[in-house]
Amino acid sequence: MTTKDELAAAADKVMSGLMSLRKAANAFNINFMTLHRHVNKLKAAKEGNIDPVRVQVGYAKPRKLFNQDQEKELADYVLNCSKIFFALNTIEARHLAYDYAKKNDLVVPQNWDEVKKASKDWLLSFMKRNPMLSIRTPEPTSLSRMTSFNRHNISEFFNNLGELYEKYKFGPQDVWNIDETGVTTVQKPSKIIASKGMKQVGAATSGERGNLVTVVCAVSASGNSVPPLFVFPRKYFKDYFIVDGPPGSIGAANPSGWVTKDEFLLFIKHFVHHTRCSKERPILIVLDNHNSHMGLNMIDYCRDNGVILLSFPPHTSHKLQPLDKSVYGPFKTYYNSAADGWMKSNPGKTMMIYNIPTIVKLALQNAATPKNIISGFQATGVWPFNRDIFTDADFSASFVTDRPMPNDTASPDLNEHLNQNEHSSSPGLLTSKEREITNEELELENVAIPSTSAENSSEKIHFSPEQIRPYPKAAARVKKSQREEK
Numbered sequence: 001m002t003t004k005d006e007l008a009a010a011a012d013k014v015m016s017g018l019m020s021l022r023k024a025a026n027a028f029n030i031n032f033m034t035l036h037r038h039v040n041k042l043k044a045a046k047e048g049n050i051d052p053v054r055v056q057v058g059y060a061k062p063r064k065l066f067n068q069d070q071e072k073e074l075a076d077y078v079l080n081c082s083k084i085f086f087a088l089n090t091i092e093a094r095h096l097a098y099d100y101a102k103k104n105d106l107v108v109p110q111n112w113d114e115v116k117k118a119s120k121d122w123l124l125s126f127m128k129r130n131p132m133l134s135i136r137t138p139e140p141t142s143l144s145r146m147t148s149f150n151r152h153n154i155s156e157f158f159n160n161l162g163e164l165y166e167k168y169k170f171g172p173q174d175v176w177n178i179d180e181t182g183v184t185t186v187q188k189p190s191k192i193i194a195s196k197g198m199k200q201v202g203a204a205t206s207g208e209r210g211n212l213v214t215v216v217c218a219v220s221a222s223g224n225s226v227p228p229l230f231v232f233p234r235k236y237f238k239d240y241f242i243v244d245g246p247p248g249s250i251g252a253a254n255p256s257g258w259v260t261k262d263e264f265l266l267f268i269k270h271f272v273h274h275t276r277c278s279k280e281r282p283i284l285i286v287l288d289n290h291n292s293h294m295g296l297n298m299i300d301y302c303r304d305n306g307v308i309l310l311s312f313p314p315h316t317s318h319k320l321q322p323l324d325k326s327v328y329g330p331f332k333t334y335y336n337s338a339a340d341g342w343m344k345s346n347p348g349k350t351m352m353i354y355n356i357p358t359i360v361k362l363a364l365q366n367a368a369t370p371k372n373i374i375s376g377f378q379a380t381g382v383w384p385f386n387r388d389i390f391t392d393a394d395f396s397a398s399f400v401t402d403r404p405m406p407n408d409t410a411s412p413d414l415n416e417h418l419n420q421n422e423h424s425s426s427p428g429l430l431t432s433k434e435r436e437i438t439n440e441e442l443e444l445e446n447v448a449i450p451s452t453s454a455e456n457s458s459e460k461i462h463f464s465p466e467q468i469r470p471y472p473k474a475a476a477r478v479k480k481s482q483r484e485e486k
Contacts, residue, residue, distance in 0.1 A: 006030060007038055014039050065106060065122070066097075074100060074132040076353035083396040085146050086472045087138065095119040097126070105464040133245055141397075148315035150398035157313055157320065158387035164284055164308060165385055172221035174283045175383050177376075178271070178293075179323045181261050181331070182230075183360060184278065185351045186210030187334075187339035200429035204343050205430040206351040212257045213356045216267050218285075219323060223370025226274045228360070232353055233257030245357025246364055248274075261295030268298055272305045282306035286382060288317045319394070322376030331367035338362040401474045 010028040013019040014035070021039065025032040066074065074097065081087050088096065095120035101108045112118055127133045164170070187210075189203035214231040227248030230239055237253035245251075250270050253262045277283040285302075287293055289311035302309055310322045319325075338359045342351060381389030 005273070007035065007392070010035055011039050015042060019137075023191065034329055039158065052173055058338065065108065070100075071106070071129065074126075074465055075133060076151040078133060078467075080369060080396075081471070083393060084399050084471065085138075085397045086400065090120075090123060090135065091117070092363075093125055094120075098466060099468050100463070103124050103468055110317075118470075139351060142315070145318065146311060146397045147393065147401040148398075149319055150402060151395050153313040153316060154390060155387070158309075158381070161286075161382065162385060162387070164310060168282055168284070168308065170284050172377075172383050173224070174281075175221040176218055176271075176275070176285045177220075177322045177382070178267070178284060178285055178287045178406075179317070179321055179328075180213050180214050181217070181323075181328050182257075183201055183335055184210030184212050184357055185353060187336045187343075187355065190332065190337055190340055203340070205346075207260075210351075211353050213353050214257055214259050216259060217323060217327070217361060217366065217368065218267075218271055219327065219373045219376070221322075221377040222430065223373045223375065225368050225373065226271050228364070229263065229270060230360075231257055231259055231263050234353075241304045244315060244361070247359045249357065251357075259292045261292055261298060264292050265295060265298040268301060270309070274418055277306045279304075279306040282308055284308045284310060286310050286312065288312050288321065289314060292401060319390070320380050320382070322373065322382060325379050326372045326376030327368055331363050332451075334363035334366045335359060349432075366399070379469050400472055 006028045007030060010024040010030055011018075013024045013027075014021055021036055023359060024030075024034045028035075068183070068419065077096075078088055078093060094117040098112055098116060101112075101118075109119070127135075130435065155285065168174075186207055187207045192201065192203060194201040211233055213233070216229040216231070218226040227246055227250070230242055230249060230251045232243065232251060232253045233256060234241075234253040234256060237251050239251075241250045241253075242249055254260060254263065275283055277385065283306065285307060293311070296384075297307070301307075317324055339351065342355065342359060366467055372417060377383040378386075379389070
C-alpha cells in the first residue's frame with residue numbers, strides 16, 4: 001500500500017473506534033501528529049457534511065502567482081538569453097517577472113507594486129522549482145569571438161578541410177595543429193586547506209607580476225607531438241636557457257617574449273625536421289591566422305617542403321583548435337601545480353624564466369598525452385572529419401548580429417540557433433518579425449476586442465516574455481553610398 005492508503009486505513013481504524021491514535025500510528029508505522037491532523041480533518045469534514053474523499057492528505061501546496069506553463073515560459077526565456085550571451089541578472093529577472101505578471105493581468109503582492117519588481121523570496125523559490133537555473137559568474141567574451149563563430153564561417157572552414165582531405169588523402173598521422181601559449185614565472189596557486197572563516201589566505205609566488213615565456217607546440221590527430229619551442233624575453237638566446245627542458249626542444253629570444261614571423265619560421269623548420277614531410281609525402285597543418293603565422297618566407301618554405309596550411313576563421317580557435325580544446329587547459333593546471341611544487345622545494349628563491357622549461361617538461365608529459373590530443377581533434381571535428389560536430393546551440397551567440405544574405409529578404413530564424421526539436425513543448429526563440437510588438441499591441445488588454453461570439457470576447461490575450469522584453473538584435477547594416485568617380 002502507498003503512504004496515502006496506509007494513512008486512510010489508520011484513520012478509518014481510529015474513526016471507527018477500533019484503535020486509539022497512538023496504537024494506530026504504531027501499527028501502520030505513521031507519525032503520530034500526521035495521523036492526528038488527518039483524523040481531525042476527517043472529523044471536521046464529517047461535521048460539515050463534506051465527502052471524506054475530498055479531504056486532502058498532507059499539507060496544502062503553497063499558492064503560486066504563476067501557473068506551471070507560465071513559469072516554464074519564464075525559465076525558457078531566461079535560458080535562451082544566457083545562450084545568446086545576454087543573460088539576465090537577478091534584478092533584471094525580478095523586473096521581468098513583475099512586468100510579465102502585470103501584462104497578463106495577474107494579481108501581484110502589494111510589495112511587488114511598491115518596488116515594481118518581484119521579491120527576492122519569489123526569485124529564490126522560482127529557481128528552486130526550476131533546478132536547471134543557477135546563478136553563475138559569466139566569463140568575459142569579446143563581441144568578435146561571440147559573433148564570429150557562426151554557421152557560415154564554420155561551414156566554409158569545413159568545406160576547405162573536406163576538399164583537402166579529398167585531394168591529398170591524409171591520414172591521422174598527417175594532420176597537425178600548431179599553436180602557442182604563454183607561461184609566466186608567477187603561477188596561479190592551487191586550492192589549499194586553511195582555517196575556516198579567514199578573510200584572506202595566501203600562497204607564495206615569485207612576484208606580483210611575472211615574466212612571460214611563450215611555448216609553441218604541435219600535435220597530430222594520431223596523438224603524436226613535436227618537441228616545443230620556447231621564446232624568451234631576451235635579446236639573444238643562449239643554449240643554457242633550455243638545458244633542462246623537454247628533450248629535443250629548441251629556443252629563441254626577442255625582447256617581447258612573443259612569437260614573431262622569425263620565431264615561427266624557426267619552429268616550422270624544426271617541425272619539418274621531425275615529421276620528415278616532403279612534396280611526395282605532404283602533411284596538413286591547421287592553425288589560427290595570427291599575423292605571426294603568415295610570413296611570406298614561412299609560406300614559401302612550407303610550399304617547398306610539402307606543408308599544406310589551413311587557417312581557422314578569425315576568433316574561432318576556442319572552438320576549432322584541438323590544442324585549445326583538450327591540451328592547453330590541463331597543461332596550465334599541471335604547470336601551476338608543478339610551479340607550486342618548485343616554490344615549496346626552493347623556499348626563499350625567486351623563480352626565473354630559465355626555470356620555466358623544467359616546469360613545462362613536467363606539465364607537458366601529463367597534459368600532452370595521446371588520449372588528450374586525440375580527443376581534441378575529435379571534439380573539434382577536424383579528425384575524424386565531422387562537419388556536424390557543432391549543434392544549433394553552439395551558434396546561438398551569433399544570433400545577435402546574424403543578418404540575412406543580401407539576396408535574401410527573410411529574417412534569420414532564431415530557432416536555428418538553439419538546440420530545440422520540433423516536438424519540444426518549450427517555446428523557441430521568435431523571429432525578428434514576430435518580436436516586433438507595437439505599443440498598440442501591448443496595450444490591447446485595455447481595449448475592447450470586437451467578437452462575434454461570447455467565447456471569443458472572454459479570451460485573454462497572453463503576452464510572452466519575448467514580447468515584453470525582446471531578445472537583443474543588432475540593427476541592419478546601412479549600405480553607404482559610394483561617390484561616382486568622375
